[in-house]
Amino acid sequence: MQTKIKTSGSVVLSDELTVFIDKKVQKLAVFLKKDDAAICEVEVGTTSAGQRTVDVYRAEIHVTFSGGDAYAEATLNTVHGALDRAVSEARRELRKKRGKDRDLMRKGASEVKDFFRRFGK
Secondary structure, three states: OEEEEEEOOOOOOOHHHHHHHHHHHOOOHHHOOOOOOOEEEEEEEEEOOOOOOOOEEEEEEEEEEOOEEEEEEEEEOOHHHHHHHHHHHHHHHHHHHHHHHHHHHHHHHHHHHHHHHHHHO
16 A cells, blocks of 8 residues: 655654554555555644644544545544544544445345345245
8 A cells, every 4th residue: 555644734754753654554454455556645733723832733544445435534632642543543434344345245145146046946
């Protein structure tokens, strides 16, 4: 999976942060097909969500793949915490999409079996 990282505000993209993001994003690749050309865009920055004295960090993850896309965002007091929460939300959304696809395929297979069972009687 190809990863694009963008920072804004007072967040500096260090080597440690890049490695952390890559490690977390690889957890999302489990839910995608191996031959899928997926792109994961990660944006990390600061926001002033009503807070004047403390920086609040915001992480956005947008995964685009051939079966659709998934989007997650989180806001927390630390960069790593915001990234953790955004990755967990993205995992939940990807798991939900994969489950929907699997259930739809099983339902279709069940209907095909029922159709052919009518001819066996």
